[in-house]
Amino acid sequence: MKGGPGFRRVPAKTDLKNAMALTLDLTKPESRAQLRPQMAVDKKSLIGLSRDAMAQALAALGVPERQTRMRVRQLWHWLYVRGVSDFAQMFNISKELRATLDAHFTIARPEIVEEQISQDGTRKWLMRFPPRGAGRPVDVETVYIPEEGRGTLCISSQVGCTLTCTFCHTGTQKLVRNLTPGEILEQLLVARDRLGDFPDADTPDGAIVPAEGRKITNIVMMGMGEPLYNFDNVKEALLIASDGDGLSLSKRRITLSTSGVVPEIYRTGEEIGVMLAISLHAVRDELRDVLVPINKKYPLKELLDACRAYPSLSNARRITFEYVMLKGVNDSLDDARALVRLLRGIPAKINLIPFNPWPGSDYECSDWEQIEEFADLVNKAGYASPIRTPRGRDILAACGQLKSASERMKKTDRLKLEAMMIAGHGE
Numbered sequence: 122m123k124g125g126p127g128f129r130r131v132p133a134k135t136d137l138k139n140a141m142a143l144t145l146d147l148t149k150p151e152s153r154a155q156l157r158p159q160m161a162v163d164k165k166s167l168i169g170l171s172r173d174a175m176a177q178a179l180a181a182l183g184v185p186e187r188q189t190r191m192r193v194r195q196l197w198h199w200l201y202v203r204g205v206s207d208f209a210q211m212f213n214i215s216k217e218l219r220a221t222l223d224a225h226f227t228i229a230r231p232e233i234v235e236e237q238i239s240q241d242g243t244r245k246w247l248m249r250f251p252p253r254g255a256g257r258p259v260d261v262e263t264v265y266i267p268e269e270g271r272g273t274l275c276i277s278s279q280v281g282c283t284l285t286c287t288f289c290h291t292g293t294q295k296l297v298r299n300l301t302p303g304e305i306l307e308q309l310l311v312a313r314d315r316l317g318d319f320p321d322a323d324t325p326d327g328a329i330v331p332a333e334g335r336k337i338t339n340i341v342m343m344g345m346g347e348p349l350y351n352f353d354n355v356k357e358a359l360l361i362a363s364d365g366d367g368l369s370l371s372k373r374r375i376t377l378s379t380s381g382v383v384p385e386i387y388r389t390g391e392e393i394g395v396m397l398a399i400s401l402h403a404v405r406d407e408l409r410d411v412l413v414p415i416n417k418k419y420p421l422k423e424l425l426d427a428c429r430a431y432p433s434l435s436n437a438r439r440i441t442f443e444y445v446m447l448k449g450v451n452d453s454l455d456d457a458r459a460l461v462r463l464l465r466g467i468p469a470k471i472n473l474i475p476f477n478p479w480p481g482s483d484y485e486c487s488d489w490e491q492i493e494e495f496a497d498l499v500n501k502a503g504y505a506s507p508i509r510t511p512r513g514r515d516i517l518a519a520c521g522q523l524k525s526a527s528e529r530m531k532k533t534d535r536l537k538l539e540a541m542m543i544a545g546h547g548e
Protein backbone atom coordinates (compact mmCIF):
# COMPACT_ATOMS: atom_id res chain seq x y z
CA MET A 122 0.00 0.00 0.00
CA LYS A 123 3.04 2.17 0.15
CA GLY A 124 2.59 5.25 -2.03
CA GLY A 125 -1.11 4.51 -2.50
CA PRO A 126 -3.56 7.37 -2.80
CA GLY A 127 -5.08 9.22 0.07
CA PHE A 128 -2.63 8.84 2.87
CA ARG A 129 0.73 10.14 3.75
CA ARG A 130 3.17 8.27 5.82
CA VAL A 131 5.96 9.25 8.14
CA PRO A 132 8.53 6.51 7.76
CA ALA A 133 10.12 4.75 10.69
CA LYS A 134 12.46 7.21 12.26
CA THR A 135 16.13 6.52 11.77
CA ASP A 136 17.32 10.08 11.82
CA LEU A 137 15.52 12.65 13.93
CA LYS A 138 16.21 15.64 11.68
CA ASN A 139 15.11 13.80 8.62
CA ALA A 140 11.94 12.58 10.23
CA MET A 141 11.18 16.10 11.46
CA ALA A 142 11.37 17.47 7.94
CA LEU A 143 8.97 14.81 6.75
CA THR A 144 6.65 15.24 9.68
CA LEU A 145 6.32 18.97 9.90
CA ASP A 146 4.32 19.40 6.73
CA LEU A 147 1.81 16.77 7.76
CA THR A 148 -0.27 18.69 10.25
CA LYS A 149 -0.64 22.09 11.79
CA PRO A 150 0.32 23.11 14.35
CA GLU A 151 3.74 21.61 14.06
CA SER A 152 4.33 18.59 16.12
CA ARG A 153 5.89 19.34 19.43
CA ALA A 154 6.23 15.64 20.06
CA GLN A 155 8.55 15.14 17.13
CA LEU A 156 10.88 17.91 18.19
CA ARG A 157 11.74 16.37 21.48
CA PRO A 158 14.56 14.03 22.31
CA GLN A 159 13.44 10.50 22.94
CA MET A 160 12.18 9.49 26.33
CA ALA A 161 14.91 8.26 28.60
CA VAL A 162 14.07 4.72 29.54
CA ASP A 163 15.48 4.82 33.05
CA LYS A 164 13.31 7.67 34.28
CA LYS A 165 9.81 7.08 35.50
CA SER A 166 7.08 9.07 33.81
CA LEU A 167 5.04 11.52 35.85
CA ILE A 168 2.20 11.03 33.40
CA GLY A 169 -0.41 8.64 34.71
CA LEU A 170 0.36 9.12 38.41
CA SER A 171 -2.61 9.93 40.59
CA ARG A 172 -2.43 13.16 42.59
CA ASP A 173 -1.49 11.17 45.71
CA ALA A 174 1.25 9.28 43.94
CA MET A 175 2.57 12.53 42.50
CA ALA A 176 2.59 14.12 45.96
CA GLN A 177 4.54 11.15 47.31
CA ALA A 178 7.01 11.39 44.45
CA LEU A 179 7.56 15.07 45.20
CA ALA A 180 7.98 14.42 48.92
CA ALA A 181 10.61 11.78 48.10
CA LEU A 182 12.50 14.45 46.14
CA GLY A 183 12.57 16.67 49.22
CA VAL A 184 9.69 19.05 48.38
CA PRO A 185 8.42 20.28 51.79
CA GLU A 186 5.07 18.80 52.76
CA ARG A 187 3.32 22.19 52.96
CA GLN A 188 4.17 22.77 49.29
CA THR A 189 3.27 19.42 47.78
CA ARG A 190 -0.44 20.12 47.14
CA MET A 191 0.34 23.36 45.38
CA ARG A 192 3.11 21.75 43.32
CA VAL A 193 0.85 18.87 42.33
CA ARG A 194 -1.76 21.40 41.21
CA GLN A 195 0.81 23.23 39.11
CA LEU A 196 2.17 20.05 37.54
CA TRP A 197 -1.33 18.78 36.82
CA HIS A 198 -2.15 22.01 34.99
CA TRP A 199 1.03 21.94 32.92
CA LEU A 200 0.67 18.29 32.00
CA TYR A 201 -3.02 18.02 31.31
CA VAL A 202 -4.34 21.51 30.56
CA ARG A 203 -1.34 22.97 28.77
CA GLY A 204 0.02 19.70 27.45
CA VAL A 205 3.68 20.56 27.95
CA SER A 206 6.19 17.77 27.58
CA ASP A 207 9.29 19.52 28.89
CA PHE A 208 9.83 20.68 32.46
CA ALA A 209 11.59 23.80 31.09
CA GLN A 210 8.22 25.19 29.98
CA MET A 211 6.80 25.19 33.51
CA PHE A 212 7.80 28.77 34.22
CA ASN A 213 5.98 29.16 37.55
CA ILE A 214 8.04 26.35 39.04
CA SER A 215 11.51 27.30 40.26
CA LYS A 216 14.46 26.46 38.04
CA GLU A 217 15.92 24.38 40.81
CA LEU A 218 12.85 22.22 41.25
CA ARG A 219 12.48 21.83 37.48
CA ALA A 220 16.05 20.54 37.32
CA THR A 221 15.40 18.09 40.18
CA LEU A 222 12.24 16.87 38.50
CA ASP A 223 14.04 16.50 35.21
CA ALA A 224 16.80 14.48 36.85
CA HIS A 225 14.33 11.94 38.24
CA PHE A 226 11.28 11.95 36.01
CA THR A 227 10.28 12.28 32.42
CA ILE A 228 7.19 13.83 30.86
CA ALA A 229 8.29 13.20 27.28
CA ARG A 230 5.97 11.61 24.75
CA PRO A 231 6.62 8.27 23.10
CA GLU A 232 8.26 8.24 19.71
CA ILE A 233 5.82 8.45 16.80
CA VAL A 234 7.06 5.74 14.48
CA GLU A 235 4.43 6.28 11.85
CA GLU A 236 1.52 8.59 11.20
CA GLN A 237 -0.96 7.77 8.47
CA ILE A 238 -3.81 9.91 7.25
CA SER A 239 -6.65 8.23 5.43
CA GLN A 240 -8.60 9.64 2.52
CA ASP A 241 -11.52 10.10 4.88
CA GLY A 242 -9.48 12.07 7.44
CA THR A 243 -9.00 9.18 9.85
CA ARG A 244 -5.51 9.18 11.32
CA LYS A 245 -3.53 6.34 12.73
CA TRP A 246 -0.41 6.64 14.81
CA LEU A 247 2.04 3.95 15.64
CA MET A 248 3.69 4.92 18.92
CA ARG A 249 6.74 3.24 20.40
CA PHE A 250 6.96 2.98 24.16
CA PRO A 251 10.27 2.25 25.86
CA PRO A 252 10.97 -1.18 27.35
CA ARG A 253 9.87 -1.92 30.86
CA GLY A 254 12.18 -4.06 32.95
CA ALA A 255 13.86 -6.64 30.79
CA GLY A 256 11.22 -6.32 28.05
CA ARG A 257 11.48 -4.75 24.61
CA PRO A 258 10.02 -1.51 23.33
CA VAL A 259 6.41 -1.98 22.28
CA ASP A 260 4.47 -0.46 19.42
CA VAL A 261 0.91 0.65 19.96
CA GLU A 262 -1.72 1.86 17.53
CA THR A 263 -4.11 4.73 18.21
CA VAL A 264 -6.76 5.94 15.76
CA TYR A 265 -8.52 9.30 15.41
CA ILE A 266 -11.87 9.38 13.64
CA PRO A 267 -13.26 12.83 12.78
CA GLU A 268 -17.02 13.01 12.28
CA GLU A 269 -19.59 15.75 11.89
CA GLY A 270 -19.56 17.67 15.16
CA ARG A 271 -17.24 15.33 17.01
CA GLY A 272 -13.94 13.53 16.94
CA THR A 273 -13.29 10.17 18.54
CA LEU A 274 -9.98 8.76 19.66
CA CYS A 275 -9.73 4.99 19.76
CA ILE A 276 -7.20 4.01 22.42
CA SER A 277 -5.41 0.71 23.05
CA SER A 278 -5.20 -0.86 26.50
CA GLN A 279 -2.84 -3.77 25.83
CA VAL A 280 -0.26 -4.82 23.27
CA GLY A 281 -1.91 -7.86 21.73
CA CYS A 282 -4.73 -9.66 23.54
CA THR A 283 -5.08 -12.84 25.57
CA LEU A 284 -8.45 -13.48 23.96
CA THR A 285 -8.88 -15.02 20.56
CA CYS A 286 -12.08 -13.73 19.00
CA THR A 287 -12.02 -15.44 15.64
CA PHE A 288 -12.94 -12.38 13.51
CA CYS A 289 -10.45 -9.99 15.15
CA HIS A 290 -6.98 -9.31 13.87
CA THR A 291 -5.64 -8.31 17.28
CA GLY A 292 -6.85 -11.70 18.51
CA THR A 293 -4.25 -13.43 16.33
CA GLN A 294 -1.49 -11.75 18.29
CA LYS A 295 -0.41 -13.01 21.71
CA LEU A 296 -0.52 -10.64 24.62
CA VAL A 297 2.82 -8.85 24.83
CA ARG A 298 1.97 -6.79 27.88
CA ASN A 299 -0.49 -4.49 29.59
CA LEU A 300 -0.07 -0.79 28.99
CA THR A 301 0.58 1.40 32.02
CA PRO A 302 -1.76 4.28 32.96
CA GLY A 303 0.87 6.67 31.56
CA GLU A 304 1.05 4.82 28.25
CA ILE A 305 -2.74 4.78 27.92
CA LEU A 306 -2.90 8.53 28.60
CA GLU A 307 0.06 9.36 26.39
CA GLN A 308 -1.91 8.09 23.40
CA LEU A 309 -4.40 10.87 24.12
CA LEU A 310 -1.67 13.45 24.74
CA VAL A 311 0.16 12.63 21.50
CA ALA A 312 -3.07 12.79 19.52
CA ARG A 313 -3.89 16.17 21.07
CA ASP A 314 -0.38 17.41 20.24
CA ARG A 315 -0.70 16.32 16.65
CA LEU A 316 -4.20 17.70 16.20
CA GLY A 317 -3.46 21.05 17.86
CA ASP A 318 -5.79 20.37 20.76
CA PHE A 319 -3.45 21.95 23.31
CA PRO A 320 -2.78 25.69 23.42
CA ASP A 321 0.53 26.77 21.92
CA ALA A 322 3.30 26.93 24.47
CA ASP A 323 3.57 30.73 24.17
CA THR A 324 -0.12 31.56 24.72
CA PRO A 325 -0.80 33.40 27.98
CA ASP A 326 -0.88 31.44 31.19
CA GLY A 327 -4.19 29.72 31.73
CA ALA A 328 -5.33 29.83 28.11
CA ILE A 329 -6.98 26.58 27.15
CA VAL A 330 -8.63 25.19 24.08
CA PRO A 331 -12.32 25.40 25.01
CA ALA A 332 -14.12 22.05 25.13
CA GLU A 333 -16.39 22.89 22.21
CA GLY A 334 -13.44 23.80 19.98
CA ARG A 335 -11.59 20.55 20.52
CA LYS A 336 -10.82 17.99 17.87
CA ILE A 337 -11.01 15.10 20.31
CA THR A 338 -14.41 15.17 21.99
CA ASN A 339 -14.82 11.45 22.75
CA ILE A 340 -12.63 8.52 23.59
CA VAL A 341 -13.32 4.84 23.16
CA MET A 342 -11.30 2.01 24.65
CA MET A 343 -11.66 0.01 21.46
CA GLY A 344 -8.11 -0.27 20.21
CA MET A 345 -5.89 -3.25 20.87
CA GLY A 346 -6.56 -5.40 23.89
CA GLU A 347 -9.23 -6.19 26.44
CA PRO A 348 -9.45 -3.20 28.80
CA LEU A 349 -11.03 -5.18 31.62
CA TYR A 350 -8.02 -7.51 31.73
CA ASN A 351 -5.98 -4.40 32.53
CA PHE A 352 -8.55 -2.94 34.89
CA ASP A 353 -6.40 -1.02 37.37
CA ASN A 354 -4.32 0.75 34.75
CA VAL A 355 -7.30 1.58 32.56
CA LYS A 356 -9.15 2.91 35.61
CA GLU A 357 -6.24 5.12 36.64
CA ALA A 358 -5.89 6.51 33.11
CA LEU A 359 -9.60 7.18 32.61
CA LEU A 360 -9.94 8.90 35.96
CA ILE A 361 -7.15 11.25 34.91
CA ALA A 362 -8.66 11.76 31.43
CA SER A 363 -11.97 12.76 33.03
CA ASP A 364 -10.48 14.91 35.80
CA GLY A 365 -12.14 18.33 35.66
CA ASP A 366 -8.92 20.21 36.46
CA GLY A 367 -7.02 18.51 33.67
CA LEU A 368 -8.05 16.86 30.42
CA SER A 369 -11.71 17.26 31.43
CA LEU A 370 -13.34 14.71 29.17
CA SER A 371 -16.85 14.03 30.36
CA LYS A 372 -17.37 10.42 31.49
CA ARG A 373 -20.37 10.32 29.20
CA ARG A 374 -18.00 10.81 26.30
CA ILE A 375 -15.75 7.96 27.30
CA THR A 376 -16.78 4.43 26.29
CA LEU A 377 -15.12 1.27 27.42
CA SER A 378 -15.70 -1.77 25.23
CA THR A 379 -15.39 -5.28 26.62
CA SER A 380 -15.74 -8.72 25.14
CA GLY A 381 -17.55 -9.64 28.36
CA VAL A 382 -15.28 -9.92 31.38
CA VAL A 383 -18.28 -10.26 33.67
CA PRO A 384 -16.61 -9.89 37.11
CA GLU A 385 -15.25 -6.45 36.20
CA ILE A 386 -18.37 -5.00 34.60
CA TYR A 387 -19.99 -3.75 37.78
CA ARG A 388 -16.69 -2.25 38.95
CA THR A 389 -16.38 -0.41 35.65
CA GLY A 390 -19.56 1.50 36.40
CA GLU A 391 -18.93 1.86 40.10
CA GLU A 392 -15.24 2.79 40.10
CA ILE A 393 -14.73 4.42 36.70
CA GLY A 394 -18.25 5.56 35.79
CA VAL A 395 -17.81 5.60 32.03
CA MET A 396 -20.18 4.38 29.32
CA LEU A 397 -20.15 0.67 28.58
CA ALA A 398 -20.06 -1.16 25.26
CA ILE A 399 -20.36 -4.93 24.98
CA SER A 400 -18.96 -6.89 22.05
CA LEU A 401 -21.96 -9.16 21.71
CA HIS A 402 -21.77 -10.45 18.12
CA ALA A 403 -23.97 -13.51 18.69
CA VAL A 404 -27.27 -14.25 20.39
CA ARG A 405 -26.77 -17.97 21.02
CA ASP A 406 -24.12 -19.43 23.31
CA GLU A 407 -22.99 -22.07 20.78
CA LEU A 408 -22.11 -19.40 18.24
CA ARG A 409 -20.74 -16.88 20.72
CA ASP A 410 -18.49 -19.61 22.14
CA VAL A 411 -16.81 -19.66 18.72
CA LEU A 412 -16.80 -15.97 17.84
CA VAL A 413 -15.99 -14.58 21.29
CA PRO A 414 -14.50 -17.53 23.19
CA ILE A 415 -14.60 -15.78 26.58
CA ASN A 416 -18.30 -16.71 26.32
CA LYS A 417 -17.38 -20.22 27.45
CA LYS A 418 -16.32 -18.73 30.76
CA TYR A 419 -19.05 -16.08 31.02
CA PRO A 420 -22.04 -17.14 28.93
CA LEU A 421 -24.76 -14.84 27.63
CA LYS A 422 -27.05 -15.09 30.63
CA GLU A 423 -24.34 -14.01 33.06
CA LEU A 424 -23.23 -11.28 30.69
CA LEU A 425 -26.70 -9.82 30.30
CA ASP A 426 -27.36 -10.04 34.04
CA ALA A 427 -24.20 -8.04 34.60
CA CYS A 428 -25.45 -5.48 32.06
CA ARG A 429 -28.81 -5.17 33.82
CA ALA A 430 -26.95 -4.46 37.05
CA TYR A 431 -24.64 -1.83 35.49
CA PRO A 432 -24.57 1.20 37.81
CA SER A 433 -26.58 4.25 36.69
CA LEU A 434 -28.02 2.45 33.68
CA SER A 435 -30.95 4.45 32.30
CA ASN A 436 -32.46 5.58 29.03
CA ALA A 437 -30.07 8.51 29.10
CA ARG A 438 -27.11 6.21 29.77
CA ARG A 439 -27.60 3.17 27.61
CA ILE A 440 -25.27 0.29 27.01
CA THR A 441 -24.01 -0.07 23.46
CA PHE A 442 -24.09 -3.59 22.08
CA GLU A 443 -21.63 -4.10 19.25
CA TYR A 444 -22.58 -6.63 16.63
CA VAL A 445 -20.21 -7.41 13.79
CA MET A 446 -22.05 -8.47 10.63
CA LEU A 447 -20.67 -11.78 9.38
CA LYS A 448 -22.18 -13.17 6.21
CA GLY A 449 -24.17 -16.34 6.76
CA VAL A 450 -22.92 -16.62 10.35
CA ASN A 451 -24.88 -14.24 12.59
CA ASP A 452 -26.78 -12.01 10.17
CA SER A 453 -30.16 -13.73 9.63
CA LEU A 454 -33.42 -12.01 10.46
CA ASP A 455 -33.98 -14.74 13.03
CA ASP A 456 -30.78 -13.57 14.68
CA ALA A 457 -32.13 -10.01 14.60
CA ARG A 458 -35.38 -11.11 16.28
CA ALA A 459 -33.45 -13.10 18.89
CA LEU A 460 -31.28 -10.06 19.52
CA VAL A 461 -34.31 -7.92 20.25
CA ARG A 462 -35.68 -10.58 22.62
CA LEU A 463 -32.34 -10.98 24.36
CA LEU A 464 -31.96 -7.27 25.12
CA ARG A 465 -35.53 -6.73 26.25
CA GLY A 466 -35.57 -4.55 29.36
CA ILE A 467 -32.03 -3.25 28.97
CA PRO A 468 -31.64 0.39 27.92
CA ALA A 469 -29.52 -0.31 24.85
CA LYS A 470 -28.15 0.94 21.55
CA ILE A 471 -27.10 -1.60 18.98
CA ASN A 472 -24.09 -0.81 16.88
CA LEU A 473 -23.95 -2.88 13.71
CA ILE A 474 -20.36 -3.09 12.48
CA PRO A 475 -19.71 -4.28 8.94
CA PHE A 476 -16.98 -6.89 9.28
CA ASN A 477 -13.59 -5.48 8.34
CA PRO A 478 -11.65 -8.15 6.49
CA TRP A 479 -8.00 -8.89 7.04
CA PRO A 480 -5.86 -11.41 5.16
CA GLY A 481 -6.31 -14.89 6.51
CA SER A 482 -9.66 -14.12 8.17
CA ASP A 483 -12.28 -16.83 7.76
CA TYR A 484 -15.26 -14.53 7.43
CA GLU A 485 -16.93 -12.29 4.92
CA CYS A 486 -18.92 -9.17 5.59
CA SER A 487 -22.69 -9.52 5.21
CA ASP A 488 -24.26 -8.12 2.06
CA TRP A 489 -25.34 -4.53 2.38
CA GLU A 490 -29.07 -5.30 1.87
CA GLN A 491 -28.86 -7.89 4.62
CA ILE A 492 -27.31 -5.40 7.02
CA GLU A 493 -30.04 -2.90 6.20
CA GLU A 494 -32.84 -5.43 6.71
CA PHE A 495 -31.27 -6.51 9.98
CA ALA A 496 -31.01 -2.85 11.07
CA ASP A 497 -34.61 -2.18 10.03
CA LEU A 498 -35.95 -5.00 12.13
CA VAL A 499 -33.97 -3.88 15.15
CA ASN A 500 -35.03 -0.25 14.61
CA LYS A 501 -38.68 -1.19 14.40
CA ALA A 502 -38.34 -2.92 17.75
CA GLY A 503 -37.40 0.47 19.16
CA TYR A 504 -33.61 0.29 19.29
CA ALA A 505 -31.34 2.86 17.71
CA SER A 506 -29.09 0.73 15.55
CA PRO A 507 -26.72 2.81 13.48
CA ILE A 508 -24.58 0.94 11.01
CA ARG A 509 -21.05 1.97 11.74
CA THR A 510 -19.45 3.20 8.54
CA PRO A 511 -16.03 1.67 8.22
CA ARG A 512 -13.43 4.40 8.56
CA GLY A 513 -9.77 4.47 7.69
CA ARG A 514 -9.80 1.15 5.88
CA ASP A 515 -7.11 2.31 3.49
CA ILE A 516 -4.70 2.65 6.40
CA LEU A 517 -5.93 -0.47 8.24
CA ALA A 518 -7.35 1.66 10.99
CA ALA A 519 -10.84 0.19 11.00
CA CYS A 520 -12.25 -1.75 13.92
CA GLY A 521 -10.46 -4.96 14.62
CA GLN A 522 -7.66 -4.32 12.17
CA LEU A 523 -5.12 -3.05 14.66
CA LYS A 524 -2.11 -5.15 15.32
CA SER A 525 1.23 -4.06 16.70
CA ALA A 526 4.26 -3.64 14.50
CA SER A 527 5.99 -6.49 16.26
CA GLU A 528 3.62 -8.65 14.26
CA ARG A 529 3.27 -6.42 11.26
CA MET A 530 1.56 -7.78 8.24
CA LYS A 531 3.71 -9.25 5.55
CA LYS A 532 3.85 -7.12 2.44
CA THR A 533 2.11 -9.81 0.38
CA ASP A 534 -0.73 -9.84 2.89
CA ARG A 535 -1.07 -6.09 2.68
CA LEU A 536 -1.29 -6.25 -1.10
CA LYS A 537 -3.88 -8.98 -0.83
CA LEU A 538 -5.93 -6.90 1.57
CA GLU A 539 -5.70 -3.86 -0.64
CA ALA A 540 -6.93 -5.91 -3.60
CA MET A 541 -9.84 -7.22 -1.47
CA MET A 542 -10.83 -3.68 -0.55
CA ILE A 543 -10.55 -2.36 -4.10
CA ALA A 544 -12.77 -5.22 -5.25
CA GLY A 545 -15.38 -3.93 -2.80
CA HIS A 546 -15.19 -7.04 -0.67
CA GLY A 547 -17.02 -6.50 2.53
CA GLU A 548 -18.73 -3.26 1.47
Ligand code: SAH
Nearest residue numbers: 289343346347378379380400443477520521
Ligand atom coordinates in the same frame (compact mmCIF):
# COMPACT_ATOMS: atom_id res chain seq x y z
N1 SAH B 1 -11.34 -6.03 23.44
C1 SAH B 1 -12.41 -5.13 23.47
C2 SAH B 1 -12.14 -3.80 22.79
C3 SAH B 1 -11.36 -3.84 21.48
S1 SAH B 1 -12.16 -4.44 20.05
C4 SAH B 1 -13.65 -5.78 22.88
O1 SAH B 1 -13.52 -6.85 22.32
O2 SAH B 1 -14.72 -5.20 23.04
C5 SAH B 1 -13.26 -3.14 19.54
C6 SAH B 1 -14.46 -3.63 18.72
O3 SAH B 1 -14.07 -4.04 17.38
C7 SAH B 1 -15.11 -4.86 19.33
O4 SAH B 1 -16.51 -4.76 19.31
C8 SAH B 1 -14.64 -5.95 18.40
O5 SAH B 1 -15.46 -7.06 18.50
C9 SAH B 1 -14.69 -5.26 17.06
N2 SAH B 1 -13.94 -5.96 16.01
C10 SAH B 1 -12.86 -6.74 16.14
N3 SAH B 1 -12.45 -7.21 14.94
C11 SAH B 1 -13.28 -6.68 14.02
C12 SAH B 1 -13.35 -6.77 12.59
N4 SAH B 1 -12.45 -7.46 11.89
N5 SAH B 1 -14.34 -6.11 11.96
C13 SAH B 1 -15.22 -5.36 12.67
N6 SAH B 1 -15.19 -5.22 14.02
C14 SAH B 1 -14.24 -5.88 14.70
Ligand code: SF4
Nearest residue numbers: 282286289292346380
Ligand atom coordinates in the same frame (compact mmCIF):
# COMPACT_ATOMS: atom_id res chain seq x y z
FE1 SF4 C 1 -9.25 -9.11 22.09
FE2 SF4 C 1 -11.42 -7.52 21.67
FE3 SF4 C 1 -10.07 -8.59 19.60
FE4 SF4 C 1 -11.55 -10.15 21.16
S1 SF4 C 1 -12.31 -8.48 19.86
S2 SF4 C 1 -9.46 -10.60 20.43
S3 SF4 C 1 -11.22 -9.19 23.15
S4 SF4 C 1 -9.27 -7.12 21.07
